[in-house]
Every structure is written in C-alpha cells, then in structure tokens.
Amino acid sequence: MKLQYISDSQGVTTGVYIPITEWNALKTKYAEIEQEETDNIPQWHKDVVLDRLASFKKNPEQAIDFDTAMNDIEKGL
Incomplete structure (x- = not known):
C-alpha cells in the first residue's frame, strides 16, 4: 500500500x-x-448538513465560491 x-x-x-x-x-x-x-457522526451534525443543503437548493444564488468565502474570512481576521 x-x-x-x-x-x-x-x-x-x-x-x-x-x-x-x-x-x-x-x-x-x-x-x-x-x-x-x-x-x-452525531445525528445533530447530519441534521445541520441536511438543513444547509435544503437551504442551498431553495436559494442557490446566495451561495459563494470557496475563494470568495476565504477572502471574506481573512478580511475578518
């Protein structure tokens, strides 16, 4: 291996x-x-992910790409 x-x-x-x-x-x-x-994986973790996925499916235009998210996080540091 x-x-x-x-x-x-x-x-x-x-x-x-x-x-x-x-x-x-x-x-x-x-x-x-x-x-x-x-x-x-605790059930509450699974529930959070499923809620976020449902939210994304309802409003995909509100999602941002990885680079934008990282830039926003770095600005806040």
Missing part, C-alpha cells in the same frame, strides 16, 4: 492519504468500512 503521511508545520503526523484505487480495494475487501464512516 502506497500511503502518504500528512504532517503539520511542527512535523506532527495529522493524517494519511490513501490512493483512491487502494481505498476502493479496501472497501471491496471490508464491505462494512463505509458504514463505519457514518456511524460516529
């Missing part, structure tokens, strides 16, 4: 990158792995 480790600015490992082909192979071998991804 060709994993890549992700580190923060202090060199502390904070994550692991798994190539998609290897991830798909793991999902095939361990069918329950996808279920585990959502088992630990």
Whole structure:
C-alpha cells in the first residue's frame, strides 16, 4: 500500500492519504468500512448538513465560491 503521511508545520503526523484505487480495494475487501464512516457522526451534525443543503437548493444564488468565502474570512481576521 502506497500511503502518504500528512504532517503539520511542527512535523506532527495529522493524517494519511490513501490512493483512491487502494481505498476502493479496501472497501471491496471490508464491505462494512463505509458504514463505519457514518456511524460516529452525531445525528445533530447530519441534521445541520441536511438543513444547509435544503437551504442551498431553495436559494442557490446566495451561495459563494470557496475563494470568495476565504477572502471574506481573512478580511475578518
């Protein structure tokens, strides 16, 4: 498996990158792995995401792109 480790600015490992082909192979071998991804998400988190998605579908023109959002956040710092 060709994993890549992700580190923060202090060199502390904070994550692991798994190539998609290897991830798909793991999902095939361990069918329950996808279920585990959502088992630990609290229901209230899911509800917030669903509410935001419904809001977007009602008013898509109010959405802004990532760069605009980041610029707005940086202006507020």
